[in-house]
Amino acid sequence: MKITQSFTSVAYPQANGQTKVVNRIIIQALKTRLQGKGKVYGSEAVLPVEIGKTSSRVESYPDDNDQSRAMELDLVEEKRDRAFIRMEAYRNRVMNSYNKRVRIRDFQVEDLVMKKFNPARNVGKLEARWEGPYKITRRVSTGSFYLEDAQGRLLKRPWTVFNLKKYYA
Structure with missing residues (x-):
């Protein structure tokens, strides 16, 4: 068995020179301040x-x-x-x-809308991104609505206007 052990340095060689330059600048500034020259410009x-x-x-x-x-x-x-x-x-x-x-999207109660489809799996390029139609039953706040499907079942949570678009029948 030919096993070789090699050691590497964790230092970044390009930064070593920069560290020295920064340290030199700091030391020069401290020396100037400690010598008490007292001159600014x-x-x-x-x-x-x-x-x-x-x-x-x-x-x-x-x-x-x-x-x-x-x-x-x-x-x-x-x-x-x-x-x-x-x-x-x-x-x-x-x-x-x-x-x-x-573009302002505002919906009224009783409007038909499509909601964005959020599947658990990846959606293919040719699959539908929107599902519906759903009817708006109640406005919760500005841009947030409760929906009901075609069978009359209410959806659990409100949907924002960003996830809805108008359904044209």
């Missing part, structure tokens, strides 16, 4: 702790900054309102676009 960073103390950057703000900041805060609600109006207009456009393609 070439200027001094303002940390939340420093907001209580004035830094040189905060001291160099123009005098009318408080007024412009107050005006920006007053306009925030107006900007939100405009964004909400744009969002509602977009939602209406999407809804109208969708509703153009929707």
